[in-house]
Amino acid sequence: MKITISEILKHPDIGKDVEINGWVRTKRGNRNITFIALNDGSTIHNIQVVLDMAEFEEEMVRNVTTGSCIKVNGILSSSPGKEQQVELHANKIHIYGTADPDSYPLQKKGHSLEFLREIAHLRPRTNTFGAVLRIRHAMSYAIHKYFNDHGFYYLHTPIITASDCEGAGEMFRVTTLDPKNPPLLEDGSVNFNEDFFGRETSLTVSGQLEGELAALALSNIYTFGPTFRAENSNTPRHLAEFWMIEPEMAFYDIHDNMDLAEDFLGYLIRYAMDHCGEDLRFLCNMYDKELMDRLNFTINSKYERITYSQAVDILTQSGEKFEYPVSWGVDLQTEHERFLVERHYKKPVMVTNYPRDIKAFYMKQNDDGKTVRGLDVLFPKIGEIIGGSQREEDYHKLCQRITELSLPEKDLWWYLETRRFGTAPHSGFGLGFERLLLFITGMGNIRDVIPFPRFPKNANF
């Protein structure tokens, strides 16, 4: 195995002959000595490579510029400099690839995140995106580890779906028909019988319905995959293509659901602090001075659990002037959620028992005939990080709701059969992966926590 800069800095073996590969961040020095800061992405830290210019051709060293990629052989030595403990005294350098200083867009100095979005193909080479991408990896791993350790099975739900009743937003259509000349029916509409799947299909907006099928067989499952929403959303919290984690558990009621959500989020934040300390400290210093405090505070807080009705009472009695007035029956607006989380409770809040008219058909109806067992988990700074519910397991109540909302019951026959055959109480929720990363990294825009963001008018790279 090749040795990485991360490993060398972690276990420096002074006097050892090593070979490292990486991209040049900066070069400085004079006629006698040159210093190269080299980074291979294995850690936020660079290793300092020292060149005694008497041993190297000036022309070769001239081509080692910011952005170029090199291989260095040399002796690991303790460094007399203040900024690092070890450095590499080079005796051989090979240039894999030069980077023309006139056209290479990344400089030694900081760039705006907006500019880096325009060069998303190169931004992984920056400290910021190196840190974000390493944290993103660690969080992916932690999610699988958490569920595996808790007896959940990873379920792969379809990405292409013919179900347009998932109710989570506008969908991207998937087709192989000729856009200029599609087959038509007599009434002039497109004949999707001739399409690839023989019917109209789209990219999934949620794996939940299929997740429920598996939970009612394996008891505890989760999905973790790409999700697509064709909403024209232009905000720092929305993407057209994002990754979602959706656990679904048989025999869990809404309280079990909340227990899991709180334990799961706490585990992930703790995992990041335990395993991504250096990257988090960098992001804290550069972008968000309160990041560490907020993460610490969150894992040490018990989440507040309130009902929608309680939330409405708190908001109406707060004396606060809201742009959107609060009354029982209307959905909570962002300003209301922020008030609850950031000003009233000052910690994460879980809201349940929403009016049934503002929530999806599959949520379990309460006995009061007015509310359903939906669940939103609200976080400081980013708002809704989780949406979920206990599901309606009663066949007749579910059918009744589908009829009331005029949903196409015939397209849901497979979903309804789980309620006809051995139905069971069950619950689940969806966690937006990039929303989690926003919270954990302290980044302000969701387009900066995914390598290649997709949003309205942009599918570059």
Next chain:
RNA sequence: UCCUCAGUAGCUCAGUUGGUUAGAGCAUCUGGCUGUUAACCAGAGGGUCCAAGGUUCGAGUCCUUGCUGAGGAGCCA
């Protein structure tokens, strides 16, 4: 999609009530410097002032439209 703000050098930005040849820092190039730390010192090159119209003797600056970006809102994870 709506509201607000912005767009000037490769990057980050300044540019006065509309007035001569549009500036700075960094980056780049050249030279200097015996261990630097986003090195430092000196010099040089570098501009479709987002685009198209308009007002004016005169527009980077004012007006209209469009494009792009950011923040807020809606939708939601």
